[in-house]
Amino acid sequence: MRDTQSAVVLTKADPPTLKASAFALRASADRSAGERRPPKEAIRSRAFEYGFDAVGFARAESPPGARGHLSAFLAEGRHGEMEWMQRTPERRADPKTLWPKAKTVIALGVNYGPLGDPLAPLARRECGLFSVYAQNADYHDVLKRRLKGFAAWIVRSFSGEVKIFVDTAPVMEKPLAQAAGLGWQGKHTNLVSRDFGSWLFLGSVFTTLELPPDEAGADACGSCSRCLEICPTGAFTAPYRIDARRCISYLTIEHKGHIGREFREAIGNRIYGCDDCLAVCPWNKFAVAAREAAFHPRIELTLPLLRELAQLTDSDFREFFRGSPVKRIGRDRFVRNVLIAIGNSREPQLAPAAERLLKDGSALVRAMAVWAMSRLLPQEEFARLSVLYAPDETEPAVAAEWRCGHQYMAGKDEIVPTSPTGLLTQE
Numbered sequence: 001m002r003d004t005q006s007a008v009v010l011t012k013a014d015p016p017t018l019k020a021s022a023f024a025l026r027a028s029a030d031r032s033a034g035e036r037r038p039p040k041e042a043i044r045s046r047a048f049e050y051g052f053d054a055v056g057f058a059r060a061e062s063p064p065g066a067r068g069h070l071s072a073f074l075a076e077g078r079h080g081e082m083e084w085m086q087r088t089p090e091r092r093a094d095p096k097t098l099w100p101k102a103k104t105v106i107a108l109g110v111n112y113g114p115l116g117d118p119l120a121p122l123a124r125r126e127c128g129l130f131s132v133y134a135q136n137a138d139y140h141d142v143l144k145r146r147l148k149g150f151a152a153w154i155v156r157s158f159s160g161e162v163k164i165f166v167d168t169a170p171v172m173e174k175p176l177a178q179a180a181g182l183g184w185q186g187k188h189t190n191l192v193s194r195d196f197g198s199w200l201f202l203g204s205v206f207t208t209l210e211l212p213p214d215e216a217g218a219d220a221c222g223s224c225s226r227c228l229e230i231c232p233t234g235a236f237t238a239p240y241r242i243d244a245r246r247c248i249s250y251l252t253i254e255h256k257g258h259i260g261r262e263f264r265e266a267i268g269n270r271i272y273g274c275d276d277c278l279a280v281c282p283w284n285k286f287a288v289a290a291r292e293a294a295f296h297p298r299i300e301l302t303l304p305l306l307r308e309l310a311q312l313t314d315s316d317f318r319e320f321f322r323g324s325p326v327k328r329i330g331r332d333r334f335v336r337n338v339l340i341a342i343g344n345s346r347e348p349q350l351a352p353a354a355e356r357l358l359k360d361g362s363a364l365v366r367a368m369a370v371w372a373m374s375r376l377l378p379q380e381e382f383a384r385l386s387v388l389y390a391p392d393e394t395e396p397a398v399a400a401e402w403r404c405g406h407q408y409m410a411g412k413d414e415i416v417p418t419s420p421t422g423l424l425t426q427e
Contacts, residue, residue, distance in 0.1 A: 039158050040211045046157075047108060050150040051292065053200070054109035054193060056180030056214045060095040060102035060206060063175035063216075067093040070172065080245040082254055084170075092170035095206060099163055102206040104213075107173075107180035108150075109193065109200035110143060112295045113287045118275045122268060125345040127303040128338060130326070131249065131273025132199070135297035138325045140166055142294050143203045151205050158209055166203040173202040181214035187239040188227035188277040194220070197284035198277075220283070227277035232266040236277075248274035252337045253329055258367055258397050259340065261404070269341040271309070271334070272326050306345065307353040309338045332362040339365065343372035351376040358385065363395040370398060374405030382409055 036042075040057060047055040070093050079085045091098045095105055114132045121129045133139060147164040154162055165171045174191045178184050182200070183193035193200050221239075228236045235246040244250040248270055251259050259267070278284075290296060312320060317331035326334065339357065342350045354372040357365050374382055382405060390402040 039209065042157070043106065043154060043211070046153055047106070047150060050146055050153075051110065052108045052146070052150070053111040053196065053291075054107075054182045056107045056177070056182045057211050058105045058107060058176055058180035058216075059213050060099075060105050062094040062096075063172070063179040066172050066175040069175075078243045078245065080250055080254065081256060082244065082250075088170050092172055095171070095176070098170060099206055101161065101208050102163070103210040104207050105176050105180065106205040106207065106211075107177040107182050108143075108147070108203045108205065109177065109182050109191075109196070110139070110146075110203075110290075110292065110295075111196045111199055111288065112139065112201055112290045112292070113196060113199040113284075115289045115296065118279045121303055122270075124303055125269055125341075126306060126347055126350065127269060128271035128306050128309055128341055129269050130271065130301050130304075131275050132278075132297075133201070133295075134272050134325045135301045137294040137323055138327075139201045139295070140168060140325070141323070142292065143201055147203050147205060154205065154207060154209070160208040162208075163206045164203065165206070166201075171204060173204060176204060177202050178217045179213075181217050184217040184219045184221075185240065186219075186227065186281065187221050187225065188236070188281070189240060189242045190278060192221070192281060192283050194283065195286055197287035198279075198281045199284070199287055199290075224282060226280040226282070230276045230280050232268065232274070232276065233263050248276075256333065258364060259336070261371075264340050264371065265344060267337075267340050268344050269306070271306075271337040271341050272329075306338055306342050307350055310335060310342065310353040310357065332364045335360075335362075336364045336368045339368035339372045343368070343375040346375065348376050355385065358389050363398050366393070366395065367398045367401045370401040370405055374401075374408050379409040382406075 044055050044057075070089060073079060074086050074089060085092070095102050112133055118132050121127060143166045144164070147166060151162040151164050154160070165173075167173060174185050174189070177191050177200075182202075183191045186192040186198070188198075190198055191200055191202065192198055225239070228239060231247075233246045233248055233251075235242050235244070235248075235250075237243050244254070246263070248263075248267055251263055252267065252270060252272055252274070312331060312335065314331045317334060318327060321327040335357070339354055342354050351373060354369045354376065357369040358373070360366050360369065373385060377385070386402055386406065390399065393399045393402065
């Protein structure tokens, strides 16, 4: 997630070329069609034509409570290593600070509902599990193309200026989506929709047009606490409060260092993200499978074998995940995650896949290869490998994994404390 922004600004300053004339004719036709009904009604209707599944309108101002929640989240360090969140908190908290000319935020959602039970693969310990959103194309790319076309139509039809955002700028998408009536932020802090459950990708169009706001979404979680109770790592410190540093999605995607030992077993075979809190929401009974083909899972990412994923070189990784959101974490962090899943598999036949990585060039990978071996091998075999590899290890964190592996084998496994960056602290 990068703090960048996309803007579409069209004017009448195009040169009088044939292309510009054609554009002017199309603009005139669009504006004439748009003016047959109120702008807000025309814009909402056209949003659906562009493939959006939910659309709402909010004033370009800080949603109630959003600024305070963001300030507390950052002050308590619950954002972990996501430094981009604290670079410009004042711009993130208020659309007017981000773009003073904005008068209206058009919040848009695209359904990415799964085809089946997203938690079913947790039982297949020899396979890796990707979060639903990451099983095919990068949604940033898909939504940005759609938003650009939609925003350009708004300018052609009603003038004004627009800027588009899709999770790549300091914008509080979920509070704004609630303010625009798309749903409400559930106890798991994600948006919940009455029509699509927990499965909406969000984007927004900021515009200088002043359009009537919709009624904000009302919280309908009631007494339900399923999302809080299912979290494997206890990331929710209270309803509507998450500590990202304990969240599996954060640990497997945003966290750049060694993952703390206290979280590894809970990660299971989740190798990129986690959907547990989203999947158990009762409002998903109204959800439907995504109609966008780009969000249907690639067959090779539905039940991928861990032993094959562990063999990916850097070039293999970049080719395999071309056009995927997974690509941004890089091969080393990805294989780190795969090795944790291998260790949790308790399948000794996967030990050779981990052993091949004991001399990998990345300390992240070597450390988790050691940890996986300590979970898969008999004590004597682990001791034999320790004699072969541990004496030559120069990275303190990897050496610590060898020591902890012996303690685990001896039945004296201890939780090794981690620093704020996730690196193992030394004895």
